[in-house]
Structure formats: structure tokens, C-alpha cells
Amino acid sequence: MRNKARECAFKIIFASLFGTENAGAFRRSVYKAFSLDGEDAAYADKLVELVSEHSAEFAGLLDKYSIGFSEKRIFPADKSLLMMAMAEMKYVDDVPDIVAIDEAVGLAKKYSTERSAGFVNGVLAAFLNGGKQ
Numbered sequence: 001m002r003n004k005a006r007e008c009a010f011k012i013i014f015a016s017l018f019g020t021e022n023a024g025a026f027r028r029s030v031y032k033a034f035s036l037d038g039e040d041a042a043y044a045d046k047l048v049e050l051v052s053e054h055s056a057e058f059a060g061l062l063d064k065y066s067i068g069f070s071e072k073r074i075f076p077a078d079k080s081l082l083m084m085a086m087a088e089m090k091y092v093d094d095v096p097d098i099v100a101i102d103e104a105v106g107l108a109k110k111y112s113t114e115r116s117a118g119f120v121n122g123v124l125a126a127f128l129n130g131g132k133q
Contacts, residue, residue, distance in 0.1 A: 002095075005040040006084065006103050009047035010111070014080040016052070050087035051080075058083040065126040066119075077112040078120055085124050090132050097128050 008030045015026060027048075031041050051058065062071040062082060071079065085104035089097045101124045108116040 002040065002043050003103065004034045004036060005043040006047065007107060008034050008036060008040075009044040009051075010080055010084055010107055012044070012048050013051050013084055014077060016048075017076045017080060046092070047084055047087055050091050051083045054087065054091070055083065058086050061086060061127060062123070065130060066123045067126075075112060075116065078108060078116050081107055081112070081120055082123055085120075086127060086132075089124070089128065097132075101125070101128070 011030050012023075012027055016023065027045075031044070036044065059071045062069075062074060062079065066074060066082075074082070081104045085100045088095050088100035088103075092100075101121065104124060105117050105121045108120040112120075
């Protein structure tokens with residue numbers, strides 16, 4: 001189960017939007033707080049790196065698929081979840097798209113606003129139906 005790995009990756013991606021000093025120490029503290037094993041930590045690292053490497057691409061995709069909201073206007077928590085799910089959907093072959101969407105929606109319910117789950121689901125469904133391009 002990669003639930004904890006995704007939650008940790010989300011927290012790290014979210015923090016990176018605000019520029020974190022000593023990001024390595026922050027990452028280690030998040031992993032420790034969630035008691036991640038090596039496999040889950042490696043998966044969380046993979047998601048964080050994918051988002052970092054493709055952040056400009058994901059910003060463009062958010063502009064394309066979040067109708068009525070520019071990428072700059074999306075709540076930071078929602079933006080982090082959307083970019084993480086897009087990274088999984090586009091670059092991780094062993095995760096079904098529906099799982100990536102479901103996990104992002106679940107984290108939106110836990111960490112964002114009341115309306116965020118529907119927004120995240122809608123943007124990711126549009127991304128999926130648009131051919132993930």
C-alpha cells in the first residue's frame with residue numbers, strides 16, 4: 001500500500017511550493033513521522049522528483065484542464081495533489097489512473113477545503129479524458 005508514501009510526498013510537494021530551507025531534513029522528518037519503510041520512502045521520493053522535474057509541464061496542464069482557474073490561482077494544497085496525481089498518471093506505469101485519482105481525492109478531503117475533492121476529481125478526470133497530454 002502506497003497511501004502513506006503518497007501522503008508524505010504530498011506534504012513535501014506542498015512545502016516546496018513555499019520554498020523550504022533544509023529540504024532534506026524536512027523530508028526525513030516527514031518520513032520518520034509516518035514510519036515509512038524503505039520501499040515507501042523510495043516511492044515518495046520518486047513522486048517528489050517527478051513533480052520537481054516536470055513542474056513546468058504540470059503547470060501548463062493545470063492551466064489547460066482547470067477551466068476557469070489559472071495554475072497560479074489554485075489552492076496550494078490542491079495544486080500539490082493535482083501535480084502529484086498527474087505525475088503518477090503520466091509517468092508511473094504500475095499505478096492505474098483511477099487509483100491515482102482516488103488517492104488524490106481522498107487526500108483533498110483530508111487536507112483541503114470542502115469543495116476541493118470535487119475540484120481535484122474534475123481536473124484529473126479532464127486530464128485523463130484529454131489523453132494525459
